[in-house]
């Protein structure tokens with residue numbers, strides 16, 4: 062019976078595949094034609110650009126023609142790239158046209174309707190859907206519904222229907238490998254096989270096996286602030302990528318991929334996830350790490366990165382920690398805003414605008430302009446008006462300067478070619494008289510010369526944000542637990558660092574907020590969605606600055622409070638309350654993901670056991686080896702052992718990652734093993750993740766996963782107390798199939814005796830306790 066059913070389904074697959082084949086041929090033809098045409102136009106374009114011009118008129122005419130051709134080329138290229146994407150989707154569909162089938166019956170309808178669901182929709186020539194896109198409203202039934210009455214959202218409102226059958230397929234190269242009917246969201250068997258596969262260089266899309274609660278994240282269109290608190294390996298990153306694909310489909314007329322920005326934890330991660338959206342036929346969103354974002358906004362300063370800060374964290378005194386906590390709080394950002402709102406003209410640190418080593422606009426002049434605007438309007442508005450006034454005055458100065466001798470001399474020395482260049486689009490003889498033409502040219506010369514002044518005004522360089530911030534630090538009310546003297550010392554450290562063009566990370570968000578708030582600048586109003594992965598590594602102050610910088614965005618924040626590397630663990634509710642208070646948004650929602658998919662059952666069970674609230678984590682039932690704990694007496698022994706374990710692991714797995722607490726440890730290990738084991742040491746600047754043996758500090762492995770993980774030196778010495786629990790937990794949960802813990806000396810107290818029960822870990826001790 063089952064075979065008969067499978068045979069029937071295979072016949073349908075064959076039919077659909079042959080239709081896809083035909084479509085591939087016709088699309089390929091269309092693509093070839095488009096390609097030939099683009100090439101032809103490009104050729105004409107490049108022939109034209111190499112013409113020699115003698116007459117200005119010729120040049121103007123040709124330039125209009127070139128503009129037209131450039132537009133044509135870009136339209137043709139876009140068309141060509143659409144066809145290319147279609148072709149690649151069709152090739153993917155051909156291999157696996159769909160993964161799901163639902164049979165539904167609408168009220169009052171005599172017959173069932175059968176729909177097949179795949180990574181993209183596919184219609185036959187009559188417009189009948191042979192495959193429905195997984196993002197279509199009706200497809201949500203496949204992910205959410207159990208058999209019986211079900212509802213799904215459509216643009217016209219909620220629709221009801223009866224789900225009679227749900228069938229899952231695994232189709233490889235056009236052949237059904239596996240199929241079964243289920244009442245579950247997506248049955249465990251399919252998941253088993255998806256998760257059992259070895260790690261690829263790139264993250265895979267999970268559309269065939271999206272789980273119910275992940276589907277809630279993916280299809281949420283109502284929340285302005287969606288916070289996802291998910292345990293390690295619960296599919297947070299996967300869910301956001303599918304969510305982005307969903308949003309692009311859902312709002313395809315109004316949303317472009319580059320109106321979505323994702324803040325990712327490191328550069329390796331950016332690379333790791335870069336194939337998911339293209340595999341779903343969508344363009345990638347913008348991706349940036351917080352460090353890159355800040356660097357870009359504080360050009361000229363050497364900004365301390367999160368990782369640099371982490372590497373030196375051990376040396377912090379309790380007071381320094383309190384100071385950092387204060388600077389990273391919502392309260393501190395509110396203080397910044399309050400300070401800015403109450404600034405008088407005399408309290409603003411204006412700077413001179415310098416040109417050719419002389420003062421062009423003095424700070425006194427600038428201050429008096431600012432002071433001239435009514436005090437009833439906001440500081441930002443007064444600053445903005447000051448900027449406009451400076452531009453007006455600059456224009457006046459340009460006009461005034463045009464009559465000067467140096468300008469006349471320069472005009473007289475212009476070559477014909479240069480003269481025509483300066484006319485820029487104006488034909489010779491177009492002006493009333495020669496004086497007008499000369500005035501035009503003179504103005505151009507002066508404007509070009511004074512462009513630096515214009516840029517300085519435009520970029521608000523007439524405010525000194527560093528002095529302003531230092532002044533704020535002096536005046537801000539301190540919480541009781543912060544010592545005044547220690548605060549003053551921190552302020553002098555800030556000033557000293559600025560002298561050397563560098564700044565600590567904790568000062569960046571408040572300083573940028575202050576600068577941009579006063580200058581009413583730094584806001585991107587085109588971005589519509591903002592995603593933050595690993596949100597537990599961001600301070601509220603940083604998130605508040607992002608909120609300021611992207612005011613029109615809906616937010617999705619994802620994280621796992623247990624994986625806090627850079628600060629202490631916080632409870633999800635605490636985080637949400639903080640965010641709600643800091644952002645003051647309507648429609649916020651918290652979704653928790655408790656089931657962990659990445660690691661085998663034994664690894665997740667072990668990982669759970671080291672957390673105080675570990676019982677909340679649900680391990681996905683996938684078989685595998687027990688984690689191994691090997692206790693060794695010293696570094697040399699540990700290295701020798703590593704040299705044995707790694708080749709053994711490599712004979713089974715594509716990637717073996719040796720994860721350390723910090724870069725210093727990673728370097729030590731790498732230096733000793735790389736010649737023997739052909740290992741790669743990964744650094745902050747690396748963007749690609751090779752296969753083989755990798756050595757890296759855990760902060761570079763955030764969000765990533767490896768077939769086999771070796772946790773380096775999990776000893777009491779190296780992980781003495783619970784401030785490092787997040788670090789250890791993150792290391793352990795990077796392992797998909799195999800986990801080894803190497804401990805130099807007695808094992809960390811973070812792994813309790815209970816966790817070490819033999820049912821959970823295979824233990825080998827070469828030293829006595």
Ligand SMILES: Nc1ncnc2c1ncn2[C@@H]1O[C@H](COP(=O)(O)OP(=O)(O)OP(=O)(O)O)[C@@H](O)[C@H]1O
Nearest residue numbers: 267270271272293294295296297298299658659764
């Ligand atoms: N529904 C699913 N179907 C198939 N695979 C899934 C599913 N959900 C998650 N996975 C897999 O589980 C692994 C972990 O997913 P992901 O990296 O998205 O989790 P995460 O919550 O972001 O993890 P972490 O916080 O630990 O970095 C990935 O290999 C992903 O492909």
